[in-house]
Amino acid sequence: MKRRVKYRWLSPDGYIHLGMSDGRIVAEHRHVWECAYGAIPDGHQIHHRDGNRANNRLENLVPLLPGHHKREHVQHWTGPGGEWWKRCTKCGRAAPEDDFPTKRYVDGVRKTRGNCHECERARLRAKKGLPAEGNSHRNFGRFIGPRDSVSGA
Ligand SMILES: [Zn+2]
Ligand SMILES: [Zn+2]
Known part of the structure; x- marks a missing residue:
């Protein structure tokens, strides 16, 4: 039937x-x-x-x-030039959708991630077990002047 x-x-x-x-x-x-x-x-x-x-x-x-469905429903709006804007799901920063990292292509159309480049970089670093960017190790190996100039006189 x-x-x-x-x-x-x-x-x-x-x-x-x-x-x-x-x-x-x-x-x-x-x-x-x-x-x-x-x-x-x-x-x-x-x-x-x-x-x-x-x-x-x-x-x-x-x-x-x-989980993926929720991402597709990230809030979008139209920017001043008619381009799509959206908000990073992690840090909340708003940016044109073109500035978001690529997730995949569907029928030649670029689909972007819900999180911005910075958050995506931080996520990948955390995945690899690397420390977060911008920490105290930042100046390692960088020339900061002759020794005398540091100790002063
Ligand atoms: Zn839906
Ligand atoms: Zn972000």
Whole structure:
């Protein structure tokens, strides 16, 4: 027995819901994705690429793990030159999106990380077990003048 869609409505939360012939109610974006690809992978959420929860065209939908999904929803706004700006999820500094490190390319479109270059560098250093930048070891090996000039007279 194949389920049919009986009702379709826009919910106050911006999602379109479907009333199915078997009496169940499903979110349209989940239904559209599952009709095309089968069951949604465990623990994944369906994300709307363009941010419009009612745009349930297949190419607008992508399954993401909750952690990655949250990143896609980092606040964006338009800067003075019409460019996209966003805020670093780590330090809160705002910058044009082009200034954020590259995360990956999707269909030739550059996707950026949620954290800025500095935070990304700090993250990678911490991962490698290196001390944070800007600490007391900074001047090691740097010529700071003849010995006499330091001790003074
Ligand atoms: Zn989403
Ligand atoms: Zn940052």
